[in-house]
Amino acid sequence: MINKENRKYYEAYEERYKTVHARGMSWSSTISTPLVMKTLEQYQITPKHRLLEIGCGEGRDSRTVLEHGFQLLATDVSPEAIAYCRKTIPGYADHFRVLDCLADQLTETYDFIFAIALIHMLVPDEDRNGFYQFIRNHLSLQGIALICTMGDGEMETQSDISAAWTLQERSHESGKMLIAATSCRMVSWNTWEKELARNHLTLIEKGITAALPDFSSLMYAIVKR
Secondary structure (H helix, E strand, O other), X not given: OOOOOOOOHHHOHHHHHHHHHOOOOOOOOOOOOHHHHHHXXXXXOOOOOEEEEEOOOOOHXXXXXXXXXXXXXXXXXXXXXXXXXXXXXHHHHHHEEEOOOOOOOOOOOEEEEEEEOOHHHOOOHHHXXXXXXXXXXXXXXXXXXXXXXXXXXXXXXXXXXXXXXXXXXXXXXXXXXXXXXXXXEEOOHHHHHHHHHHOOOEEEEEEEEEEOOOEEEEEEEEEEO
C-alpha cells in the first residue's frame, strides 16, 4: 500500500491501475513487445539464464517470457500491478514482486534485465541515474540489459512531476476517463547516450522499435557493464 503522505511522483501509476482495474479492465494491451523475445534469441539468452524485469506493469511482456520457460523475476513499484499480475497469470504468481528500483536492492545478479517503457517515467537526473545504477549493480559480468523508452531520438520534453497525481482526462479503449496524469520525460539520442555513459553502461546496440498498440515509437538500447 502506497502511503499518500510519502508517495513519490513515479508511483502515480498505482492510482491509474486502481482506477482502471476497478472497472474490470486493464490499462495496457496484452500484446507483448516483439523486441523482447527477439533480443533473447539474438543474444542467445536461454531458460538456464536468470532474468529480471523492471516495471512489469500488468504483465504484458512477463507472460510471454514466462510461458517460454525462462527464469524470470518480474517487478513493479505498484502493489496494484503486482496483485493484478498474480491474479491474471496465476500459474506464475510467485514470479511477481513489488520492487522500487530507486530504493530497493536485490541480492542476486541477472544475465538479462529488461525494462520496457519505464525510464521515460523518471524525470529528474537523480532518479534516472538511480535506475541505471540499479541495472548496472544487478547485471552479471556477462549480462546484458534491454531498455526501451518513449521517443523518436530527437525530441526532448518533460512533464511537471508535481502534477503526476493530478487527475486528467485520457483516452482508453473503453472511452474517456479521469486518471492520474503520471510523469514523462523524453530525451534525444545524444542525451540518452550521455546518461548511459555517465552511469558506466556500455552501449551495444540501439534503434527505434514499437510495441503496438501501446507505443508506436520506442527508442531502445542494449547495454552491458
